[in-house]
Amino acid sequence: MKKTLIFLVVSVLASCADVNVSNSLSGVVPISGGQTARVSADDLVIAMxxxxxSREEILEHGPxxxxxxxxxxxxxxxxxGRVTAILSVMDGSLYVVSQRGGTYVHELGA
Structure with a gap:
């Protein structure tokens, strides 16, 4: 678990040099990190x-x-212009780090 969180933090710091990240003030910015995965809508709603x-934020940002x-x-x-949450998939789990909810790990497909 500790190795995964360290990887997530390093991935986020590495993405800071990405032009797309620095140019986006609001919304969702794709970042390289973890493993690509098709996360079901149900899993994402639970994790978020x-x-x-909020429900409105889930509807706005989920897709x-x-x-x-x-x-x-x-x-x-x-x-x-501020990062409010970071989401990443690794080893069959969705990792979410947010200002409001702290860190949450959701096993995908469970």
């Missing part, structure tokens, strides 16, 4: 809800997060 996202996870393996959710 337990990580402090873009699912797309980012399937194409790049990670996603940042930004609001006003």
């Amino acid at each position: 809800g337990r990580s402090g996202f 873009a997060i699912r797309n980012a996870l399937s194409n790049r393996g990670g996603a940042e959710v930004r609001r006003g």
Whole structure:
């Protein structure tokens, strides 16, 4: 678990040099991290809800997060130029680190 969190943090720091990350002030930014995976809508709703996202935020950001996870393996959710959450898939689990909900690990397909 500790190795995974360290990997997630290193991946996020490495993505800071990405032009797409620095240019986006709000919304979802795909990042390279973890493993690409098709996360079901049900799994994503559960993980986002337990990580402090409101229903409106889940509806607003969910599709873009699912797309980012399937194409790049990670996603940042930004609001006003600040990262409010980071999501990444690794070893069959979805890792969510958010300002409101802390860290949550959801086993996919469970």
